[in-house]
Amino acid sequence: MSLKRACAIAGVAESRLGVVPDSTVLTLQAEALVAALADAGLEKSDVDGLLVSGAWGRLPGLQIAEYLGIQPSYADSTMVGGASFEFHLGHAAAAIQAGLCKVAVILYGSTQRSRADKYIFQIRNDLGYQYEAPYGLPTPVGSYAMAASRHFAQYGTTSEQLADLAVSTREWAALNPKAYRREPLTREDVLNSGPIATPLNKLDCCLFTDGGGAVVVVSPEIAKTLDKAPVWLLGQGESVSHAQISEMPDLTVTPAAKSGARAFEMAGVTHTDLDLVQIYDSFTITVLLTLESLGFCSPGAGGEFISNGRTGPSGEFPLNTNGGGLSYCHPGQYGIFLIIEAVRQLRGECDARQVADATLALISGTGGVLSSNSTCILGVE
Amino acid sequence: MSDDTLPDPDSEPYWDGAAAGELRYRHCASCETVIFYPRSLCTHCGAPNPDWAVSKGQGTVYAVSVVHRAPPAFKGQSPYAVLLVDLDEGFRMMSRIIDVEPDSVSIGDRVRVIFQDGPDGRPTPYFTPA
Ligand SMILES: [Zn+2]
Numbered sequence: 001m002s003l004k005r006a007c008a009i010a011g012v013a014e015s016r017l018g019v020v021p022d023s024t025v026l027t028l029q030a031e032a033l034v035a036a037l038a039d040a041g042l043e044k045s046d047v048d049g050l051l052v053s054g055a056w057g058r059l060p061g062l063q064i065a066e067y068l069g070i071q072p073s074y075a076d077s078t079m080v081g082g083a084s085f086e087f088h089l090g091h092a093a094a095a096i097q098a099g100l101c102k103v104a105v106i107l108y109g110s111t112q113r114s115r116a117d118k119y120i121f122q123i124r125n126d127l128g129y130q131y132e133a134p135y136g137l138p139t140p141v142g143s144y145a146m147a148a149s150r151h152f153a154q155y156g157t158t159s160e161q162l163a164d165l166a167v168s169t170r171e172w173a174a175l176n177p178k179a180y181r182r183e184p185l186t187r188e189d190v191l192n193s194g195p196i197a198t199p200l201n202k203l204d205c206c207l208f209t210d211g212g213g214a215v216v217v218v219s220p221e222i223a224k225t226l227d228k229a230p231v232w233l234l235g236q237g238e239s240v241s242h243a244q245i246s247e248m249p250d251l252t253v254t255p256a257a258k259s260g261a262r263a264f265e266m267a268g269v270t271h272t273d274l275d276l277v278q279i280y281d282s283f284t285i286t287v288l289l290t291l292e293s294l295g296f297c298s299p300g301a302g303g304e305f306i307s308n309g310r311t312g313p314s315g316e317f318p319l320n321t322n323g324g325g326l327s328y329c330h331p332g333q334y335g336i337f338l339i340i341e342a343v344r345q346l347r348g349e350c351d352a353r354q355v356a357d358a359t360l361a362l363i364s365g366t367g368g369v370l371s372s373n374s375t376c377i378l379g380v381e
Numbered sequence: 382m383s384d385d386t387l388p389d390p391d392s393e394p395y396w397d398g399a400a401a402g403e404l405r406y407r408h409c410a411s412c413e414t415v416i417f418y419p420r421s422l423c424t425h426c427g428a429p430n431p432d433w434a435v436s437k438g439q440g441t442v443y444a445v446s447v448v449h450r451a452p453p454a455f456k457g458q459s460p461y462a463v464l465l466v467d468l469d470e471g472f473r474m475m476s477r478i479i480d481v482e483p484d485s486v487s488i489g490d491r492v493r494v495i496f497q498d499g500p501d502g503r504p505t506p507y508f509t510p511a
Contacts, residue, residue, distance in 0.1 A: 123452060130387055131418045134499040135477045136455035137463045138448060145446035146465060153444075153488040197463075198447040246465055246475040247418075251444055 002266050003090060006097040007104075008223035008230030009378070011040025012340040015212035017329040018180045021114040025056045026067045028109035028212035033068060036214035041226050042103060049074035049104030049217075051092055053084035053333060056110070064107060074101035080240060081367020082280060084108075085215070085335040086374030090236035092217040102219045106339070109212030110331035132244055138197055141205055141283065143245035143369035145197035148285040150251040152199055155300035159199050161307040162284040163190035166203050166326055168312030169281065173323025175313060175353035180207055181327045204284040206325035206334065213336040215343075231343045231378050234269070234360075237262025238374040245369045252300075255373040256293035256364055263362070264295075267377040271296055274377075275358040276318040276345055278338040280366040281325045290364050294375065318355045321345060335365035339376075346380045387501075394433055395419050399504045404438050404494050406472050407431040417472035438494030439511060440468040447483045454500065462486045466508055480509045 013035030015028040023031075029052075037044060050072035054060040061077035074095045078087050085106050092104040125133035137143065151157045167187055173179035185203070193202035223230035237259035242248045264270065277296075281287045288302035296317075297305040311319035320326075322341040325334040342361040344350050364375040388396040395418075398405035407416040409423035409431045422429050444465040451459040462483035467473050478486050479497070491511035499505030 123454070126386055127389070128418055130389075130392060132475045134501070134505045135463050135475055136448060136451055136458065136461065136500075137446070137475065138450060138452050141450075142446055142448060142463060146444040146463075149446055149488065150444040195447070195449040197449065200446075246473060251465075 003093040003097065003236050004234050004266055004268070005220060005232050006093040007217050008220060008232050009215060009339065009343050010218045010223055010226050010228065010230060011036040011038070011042065011216035012343045013039055013214050014178065014337070014340060015109060017178055017211040017331070018209050019113055020111065020210040023111055023210065024115070025054065025109045025111055026064065028111065028210070029064055029107045029214070030068060032109065032212045032214035033105060033107060036105070036216050039228070040216040040218070041228070042216060044068070044070065046103045047105050048072055049092060049095060049101030051076040051078070051088035051104060051106045053077065053079050053088070053108060054110065055079070055332070072101070074104065080372035082282060082333040082335045083365030083367035083372045083374050084333060085339060086236070086363060086365035086376050087238050087372070089215070089217065089233060089339060089376050090238055090374060093233050093236065096217065096219045102222055104217045106215040106217065106336060108333060108336045110333070111210045112332050113208055113210045128244055128247070132246055140369050141200060142197040144283040144285050145200045146245050147251040147289060147370060148199050151285065151289065154252060155303065157288070157303035159191055159201070160187060161303035162204055162288065163187045164307040164309065165284045165287055165311060166190045168309050168315065169320050169324045169326045171312040172321050172353055173327035176323050176328060179323035179328040180209055200283060200285065206282050206330035207327070209329045209331050211329045211331035213340050215336060215339050229347065229380055231346050231380055233376060234379050235263040235265070235267030235377040236374065237266070238372070240372045242371050243368060248370060252289060252292070254289050254293045254366060254370045256290045256366065256375055259373045260294040260364065260375040263375040263377050269360060269377060274360050274362050276321060276342070276355045276361050278320055278342050278361065278363040280334060280338060280364060281320055282330070282334065282366065284326070286366055286370070287319070289370065290366060290373070294364060313353065321350065321353050321355060333367070335367070338363040338365055342378050346378060391419055391421055396503060398435070399496055399506055402496055404436040404506050405433055406436055406470065408434045415471040417474060434470070436468050436470050436494070438468070440466040440492055440508070442486060442488050442490045442492060443467045443473060445486050445488060464492070464508060466492060476506055476508050478509065479507045
């Protein structure tokens with residue numbers, strides 16, 4: 001069974017991003033929904049599937065449906081951290097393929113910056129966490145720092161190589177008017193930004209912003225009736241490995257190894273066919289590990305792969321072309337913005353940061369502490 | 382840090398062990414899998430109620446991070462080195478190294494367990510150079 005061409009993405013939109021004090025998680029999601037439906041050329045009354053994720057409120061999947069005035073016949077509140085939306089895309093495809101819904105909307109919003117929503121990584125010390133909580137590892141950054149330390153020791157990866165990724169990502173952000181941080185950044189700026197948890201420095205870490213997004217997913221029949229060219233889901237895989245870092249089997253291999261292999265097989269394409277890649281960048285090390293796990297380079301070669309501007313606007317490997325979670329926005333769960341950017345690139349809507357002749361994109365969302373991954377391959381042909 | 386839901390039924394023998402100076406883990410008699418943190422079933426074969434066993438407390442540093450920005454409950458303690466330790470019996474756990482400069486710890490170092498009161502006053506396993 002395959003999800004290849006089971007659905008198409010017909011509309012995408014962000015809400016206002018950055019610091020948005022005159023909003024709630026609900027208003028931001030409403031804002032994104034209205035804009036994404038307009039982008040698709042569909043009405044709210046067309047929506048019969050709703051896929052949401054968040055750590056706000058009591059029952060987000062119910063609260064947002066009520067607020068929007070949508071009573072979906074297909075509902076999914078999968079919560080596997082920042083990758084939830086790439087999981088949602090696969091789930092929406094399966095539901096549409098099964099005839100359970102025709103127009104599914106994936107939604108996210110957060111006001112963590114302005115209104116101190118209960119953040120998904122609030123400290124817990126119960127259940128499995130009681131074996132980690134006494135030691136004071138800041139979460140999630142400390143867990144990613146552990147993985148970086150292991151990769152450094154095992155393969156000789158350096159802080160300079162990670163810094164280069166942050167610099168290249170900032171160069172993309174400079175081309176995106178919506179990016180939160182657009183001023184030039186140097187390798188030395190990153191290295192001197194101050195240690196948070198070694199070996200990660202402050203500028204190895206994602207932003208902490210407000211923001212929301214919406215993605216409209218439709219059946220192939222509906223896709224063919226709309227004005228804008230559809231962006232097809234060609235392959236998807238998902239995998240869950242662990243919840244806490246002490247339970248991760250190998251700190252240098254993420255669940256992207258499994259989900260990526262499945263997505264490539266389903267799509268019937270290989271790495272060199274891709275025109276651009278959007279990879280969850282909660283931290284610089286997240287990208288390095290995900291690239292290796294997806295097979296873009298051999299284990300241990302990730303440091304070399306991301307260094308010296310290779311992933312920037314002048315490099316040969318266009319990566320995180322909106323400026324990523326590092327420089328564009330990161331409202332807690334970033335994964336929905338990977339989809340939004342890939343769709344815009346494949347439609348040729350990205351102006352100064354447009355990747356020429358982009359027809360095939362890979363997106364890879366990572367959640368928790370390298371805990372979950374869903375990888376999707378999208379194309380316009 | 383204190384939480385009156387702890388210990389729980391899964392963890393009570395573990396924390397009782399720490400109070401007695403023992404690092405306890407679980408072991409499946411059916412398939413020989415070593416289980417940590419302690420669970421009520423074997424994570425490999427699913428057999429219920431694995432045996433309890435006591436570690437010799439000797440291990441090797443698998444990963445380490447020196448924390449400079451501590452969570453609020455640990456303010457004032459930084460910098461300190463949090464570890465993932467591979468115990469010789471074949472399980473991995475998080476801990477912290479004490480009695481040594483945090484920056485002096487490296488992956489591959491040999492360490493041994495010692496018990497001290499943790500942030501909630503409960504005897505808790507820490508590590509020190511072997
Ligand atoms: Zn067993």
